[in-house]
Structures are given as C-alpha cells and as structure tokens.
Amino acid sequence: xxxxxxxxxxxxxxxxxxxxxxxxxxxxxxxxxxxxxxxxxxxxxxxxxxxxxxxxxxxxxxxxxxxxxxxxxxxxxxxxxxxxxxxxxxxxxxxxxxxxxxxxxxxxxxxxxxxxxxxxxxxxxxxxxxxxxxxxxxxxxxxxxxxxxxxxxxxxxxxxxxxxxxxxxxxxxxxxxxxxxxxxxxxxxxxxxxxxxxxxxxxxxxxxxxxxxxxxxxxxxxxxxxxxxxxxxxxxxxxxxxxxxxxxxxxxxxxxx
Amino acid sequence: xxxxxxxxxxxxxxxxxxxxxxxxxxxxxxxxxxxxxxxxxxxxxxxxxxxxxxxxxxxxxxxxxxxxxxxxxxxxxxxxxxxxxxxxxxxxxxxxxxxxxxxxxxxxxxxxxxxxxxxxxxxxxxxxxxxxxxxxxxxxxxxxxxxxxxxxxxxxxxxxxxxxxxxxxxxxxxxxxxxxxxxxxxxxxxxxxxxxxxxxxxxxxxxxxxxxxxxxxxxxxxxxxxxxxxxxxxxxxxxxxxxxxxxxxxxxxxxxxxxxxxxxxxxxxxxxxxxxxxxxxxxxxxxxxxxxxxxxxxxxxxxxxxxxxxxxxxxxxxxxxxxxxxxxxxxxxxxxxxxxxxxxxxxxxxxxxxxxxxxxxxxxxxxxxxxxxxxxxxxxxxxxxxxxxxxxxxxxxxxxxxxxxxxxxxxxxxxxxxxxxxxxxxxxxxxxxxxxxxxxxxxxxx
Ligand SMILES: Nc1ncnc2c1ncn2[C@@H]1O[C@H](COP(=O)(O)OP(=O)(O)OP(=O)(O)O)[C@@H](O)[C@H]1O
Ligand SMILES: [Mg+2]
Numbered sequence: 001x002x003x004x005x006x007x008x009x010x011x012x013x014x015x016x017x018x019x020x021x022x023x024x025x026x027x028x029x030x031x032x033x034x035x036x037x038x039x040x041x042x043x044x045x046x047x048x049x050x051x052x053x054x055x056x057x058x059x060x061x062x063x064x065x066x067x068x069x070x071x072x073x074x075x076x077x078x079x080x081x082x083x084x085x086x087x088x089x090x091x092x093x094x095x096x097x098x099x100x101x102x103x104x105x106x107x108x109x110x111x112x113x114x115x116x117x118x119x120x121x122x123x124x125x126x127x128x129x130x131x132x133x134x135x136x137x138x139x140x141x142x143x144x145x146x147x148x149x150x151x152x153x154x155x156x157x158x159x160x161x162x163x164x165x166x167x168x169x170x171x172x173x174x175x176x177x178x179x180x181x182x183x184x185x186x187x188x189x190x191x192x193x194x195x196x197x198x199x200x201x202x203x204x205x206x207x208x209x210x211x212x213x214x215x216x217x218x219x220x221x222x223x224x225x226x227x228x229x230x231x232x233x234x235x236x237x238x239x240x241x242x243x244x245x246x247x248x249x250x251x252x253x254x255x256x257x
Numbered sequence: 258x259x260x261x262x263x264x265x266x267x268x269x270x271x272x273x274x275x276x277x278x279x280x281x282x283x284x285x286x287x288x289x290x291x292x293x294x295x296x297x298x299x300x301x302x303x304x305x306x307x308x309x310x311x312x313x314x315x316x317x318x319x320x321x322x323x324x325x326x327x328x329x330x331x332x333x334x335x336x337x338x339x340x341x342x343x344x345x346x347x348x349x350x351x352x353x354x355x356x357x358x359x360x361x362x363x364x365x366x367x368x369x370x371x372x373x374x375x376x377x378x379x380x381x382x383x384x385x386x387x388x389x390x391x392x393x394x395x396x397x398x399x400x401x402x403x404x405x406x407x408x409x410x411x412x413x414x415x416x417x418x419x420x421x422x423x424x425x426x427x428x429x430x431x432x433x434x435x436x437x438x439x440x441x442x443x444x445x446x447x448x449x450x451x452x453x454x455x456x457x458x459x460x461x462x463x464x465x466x467x468x469x470x471x472x473x474x475x476x477x478x479x480x481x482x483x484x485x486x487x488x489x490x491x492x493x494x495x496x497x498x499x500x501x502x503x504x505x506x507x508x509x510x511x512x513x514x515x516x517x518x519x520x521x522x523x524x525x526x527x528x529x530x531x532x533x534x535x536x537x538x539x540x541x542x543x544x545x546x547x548x549x550x551x552x553x554x555x556x557x558x559x560x561x562x563x564x565x566x567x568x569x570x571x572x573x574x575x576x577x578x579x580x581x582x583x584x585x586x587x588x589x590x591x592x593x594x595x596x597x598x599x600x601x602x603x604x605x606x607x608x609x610x611x612x613x614x615x616x617x618x619x620x621x622x623x624x625x626x627x628x629x630x631x632x633x634x635x636x637x638x639x640x641x642x643x644x645x646x647x648x649x650x651x652x653x654x655x656x657x658x659x660x661x662x663x664x665x666x667x668x669x670x671x672x673x674x675x676x677x678x679x680x681x682x683x684x685x686x687x688x689x690x691x692x693x694x695x696x697x698x699x700x701x702x703x
Contacts, residue, residue, distance in 0.1 A: 052658050053657075053658075054654055054658075055650065055654070075657070075662075075663075076654060076657040076658050077657045077658075077660055077661060077662045077663065077666075079658075080657070080658055080659055080660035080661075081660045085658075085659075086658055088655070088658075091655070092649075092651045092652055092655045094652050094655065094656075094670070094673065095673060096670075096672070096673025096674060096676040096677070097669050097670070097672075097673045101669070102656070102659070102661075102669070103659075105661050105665060105669065106656075106659040106660045106661050107660075109660050109661050109662060109665065110660040113660070145673075146655075162659065166659065166660070
C-alpha cells in the first residue's frame, strides 16, 4: 500500500536549513499495523507531516508511493481523497466551523473526487450516530465548533471520530494515546480495532507500550535522529518499555533494518 | 483630463445652484424651522465644500474620483421607472415587514408597503411625516447631527426633505421590522441623491430598522445620507445597514445616535458593494446605564475602498459600549477603520470595548486601522485591539488534510471568521439573506 524509499526532508528555520528526516525506508501493506516509537524530536511527527503534505518541509531525496501513485506530487486534500488520514498530535481549534459542517464538507468532497453523489442528510446523521458511538464521543460535541473548548482527551477522541467518519485506507495516529485517560484509551483503541479490515492499514506513533496492548502492531520501528534505526515485532516495544532507547542509540552499528 | 479643482468646484457650484431651484419649488414648506436649518446648512456647505484628504478625518479616503462626474440632482426632474419586478430580488422574505422604497432619494409610494400603523406609530417617508407629525420632526430634526464641521452633512441638511421617518411613541414595541430599500437607478443617468432619515423612539419603545442599499444599472451614482436616531429612556433600536451597491456607486453617510438613560442601540453595518464607501457612526450617551453595540463587516475586492469611522461618546456614567469590526480584503482593496471612544470626566464606571480584525487575502490589499481612545475619567474599563493577518495556515491544513480543497477550506474559514458579526443580526430573515450572500461572495472570489 505504502512504500517509503530513502526519504529525506528538511525545513527552513531562522538559523538556516535543518535536515530532519535523514533517509527513511518503510513499507506498509494492507491489513498491517505498524508502530513507530522513538525519543522526542526524532522526527516522527515530521514524517507524518511530510506524508500528509504539510507546507514548510522540503523533500530533498527519496520517494513515497501510495497505491502506485507518487504521493509527494499530490496536494494535501488529494492525499486525503486517496485515503490517507492523520490523527494529529495537536489538533487545532477552528472557531466558527461546526464539526458537522466540517465533516459533511469533507465527506462530500471525498465522494465528489470519486465521482459519487453527495451523501444525503439522513445517511450523514445515521453515520454520525453510529461512529460517535463507536469511539465513545458525546454526540453533543458534534454540533460544537471543531475542537473549540474540547479537553485534550476530547480532541484526541474527535480525531478518531473523524477517522471513523472518513474511513481512510491508511491512518496515521500521532500520539493519539497521550492525553487520554485509561478508559478513554480503551474505548478509542477498541474503536480502532473495529475499524480494522484486511484492506486498510495503520501507522501508530506512540511513546508507550500501553496503547500497543490494545492495538497490537505487526511491526514496531524505532526512529532516531531522522532514521528508522531498528525494526522488529511487538516484542521490540516491550523491550523498549523496559530498557529505554539507550541500548539502540549508543550502539548504532547494531542497527538492523 | 481636466483639473481636479475645477471639477470639484463645478459640482459644488452646481449644487449651490440646485439649492436655489429647490428653494423656489418648496412653496409653503419654505417657512418653518426646517427650512431655517437648510438655509444655514447651505452656507456651511458653501464654506466647507467636500472633504479633502488634508483633513485628519479624511486622511485615507479620497473622494475626488466621485466628484469628477456631472451628477444630476434627482430633484431637477425625476420620475422612477422601476417596477415591482425590478426590486423583487432585494426584498426580505418575511410577511410582515414595513417596506419603504427610495429610488435616487425619492420616495416610491407604489413600491412601498406599510403594515405597522396606529395613532402612536408612524412609519413612512419624511415628506409624509411632515404632513402628520410636523411637531415631532421639527423638535428632533438636525438636533443631534452637527453640520457645522462636515460639508457632507451640511449638504445633506440643505437638501433635507426626503428619506424615512419612523416614530415609535411611548411604550410602542413595533414587532414588524422596517426595511428601507435605497436604490440608485443608474441605468440612464448619473444621480447624486441626498437621503435624510429620522428615527424617534420614545420612552420604553422599540423598533428594528434595516437600511439596504442597491444599484440598478452600471452608470455612476452618489448617495449621501444622514440618519438621526433618538433613543429616549429605556428604548431599544436595532439598526442594520447593508451596502450592496454596484462597482460604480459612491456612498457617504452619517448615522448620529442620541441615547438617553437605559436605552439600547445596536448597529450592524455590512459593506460589500460600492466603489467608495464612507460610513460615520456616532452615538452619544446622554443618560446613564445605556448600552451600545457597533458591529461591522467589510468584504472587499477589486479596487473597493471602505472607510468606517465610529465614535462612542461616553458622556454619562455607567454606560456600556462594545464594538467589533471585521474585514476581509482581497485584490487591491483598501479598508479604513477609525474607532474613537471618548470617556468624558463624568463618565465613571464606563465599560468600553473595541476590536478590529482584518484578514488580508491578497498582498495588494491595505488596511489602515486606528483606535482612538480618549479617557478623562478614572474608574473605567476600556480595551481595544486591532489585528491584521492572513488566513491561519494550520487551520487551512487541518481542513485540507480531511479532503477539503483549498477553495472550500478558505470559504469555511472566512465564513466562520465573519460569523460573530453576522450573529449580531437578530432579524432572522435578514440574517439568512446575508448568510446566503456571504457564502456566495466568498465562493466567487479567489
Ligand atoms: N517548524 C519547525 N521549526 C523548527 N524545528 C522543527 C520544526 N518542525 C520540526 N522541527 C524539529 O524537528 C525535530 C523533529 O520534530 P518532530 O516533531 O518530528 O519530533 P517527534 O519525533 O514527533 O517528537 P515528539 O515525540 O516529541 O512528538 C525536532 O528537533 C523539532 O524541533
Ligand atoms: Mg511528535
């Protein structure tokens, strides 16, 4: 589904250009769940931003192929229409735009891009009800402005609600677990598990093993200084929980990708 | 091209001539308080003339392009040829509305419809009001607005004679809104219209008024209005001014509000049509515990120029004023916002808030925003803020990342940005009409 090859990206800062992604290789197939872990500042969110087309990053090398399309050539909205979704680490508040209006516009633009008719209001309301229940979002929140006045946890839940509504092929969850209480974490994870099919895939960025107890990954990758320095199965996460990152970062020669 | 000064003088000289003709045709009306004021005002117009950029209050607004044209005075020879069909798109979709139609400043009786009528209420034209409510008009006319320091107000006062007159007697809550449709008929000729409105809300009364400006045809037009609003004790006036004029329309106008104890006044001014627009909105708090809201939205494109000058004059203690003006500027458009708050020495316990926000969509658009706070009392709460910037890119990206294209994302965000001004419109059917137009206008531009 997704192939990332030797992806390098830099940003322009006040002190000059700074390379953040230093050659990422990753392959994600339909039906898989990949976890990406790694210390603060290692480039996890940057990878998510580059994959979704946020401005400000310059890709200097490498390529990203998503279902045979060169993803880096597409606009952010077209990537979303192709089926890529990012649950943001820090969702923004948008005063004046209601969740309903926002989602209705999004769904209908995605449908339009596929040559489909707009969704009827009845179907839309049905879908909202169903998906709100799935992720345990208070339906009251849906009529409110996007994320305005939402608690940290509510914002995260709202991201997963949007994911459920848009039904993407590839979902990137950037630290969705941070800010969620234990019960919320379980509901959200259950929601994700229910959304899982053999045709979609998830990249789960997290610092904690806890989330991976619920959303069990097929692969775990460690990102360090803009590169994936280690990959393994779910046991790698357990090992990291116990030993931290030192054992990897101190001995970079031990890297196997 | 001719010399600007000559042209200006031409229009002024023409207007001074017009005044003599106007006087001759007044007949019985030439005797009385109102005509005394007219005669006095024309002298001021003769001295002051049209405002020039040298004046501090006109620093950013240049009327010269408007003064170049050889405008006709509708008083000379004018009969409107507009039919109901011509104005049907301008009507507010509500059954019980008092509709007053003015075409080039002249009252169109056959297109108008008045539904609120009783001994204690008058809604109609200024000239009709003079027949039945002369005493009331004379006791308020030109009492609040000052023509000795404004050439445009002097000009309007000199030609005062037509416009709308609304009278809500003591205790009258007029539930049917007043829709004043002011149309510039610019299909054949270029006209310079003067419109003079007077709103009198007596003790404990209330009324809602929407001034709505449109142009038909694409010749030039110039409308200069003065609206005086008298809010007696504990009265409430909701006022809307919607400027939908065409790309060759010039507009200048002053709204002067006089607020007595416990009164409430609220104005929402929406400006999105017209070549040059200058609005002056002044409210003087003559009594304690009054409340005043000024809301404004200007959505500009092309070479449009809109100048909003507002003035909340806190003369009495315990009054509240709140102001929110928002601008969206595209292409080569220019916005001017000058918000003055004066807290006079007696006005203790004043609460006065003001904010002006601007989104500059294009690099070539310009905003001049100036708060002007003059505070002479010590126990006051005042705040003001002005911002100008671009659309928030994080918000844009969030919407795009959900599949919403840049165009639609922009429309959603700008619509949301304007919504707190739109929400100040309590007249539901008018609000709906504005919402539909706003969305259309946002979608069209890019
Ligand atoms: N716009 C920017 N300007 C300056 N530096 C940036 C910018 N974006 C990212 N960086 C830097 O790039 C590096 C990677 O940041 P990124 O947010 O991708 O890390 P992360 O792995 O997601 O960290 P965390 O676990 O804390 O979320 C950091 O050093 C960060 O400071
Ligand atoms: Mg991050």
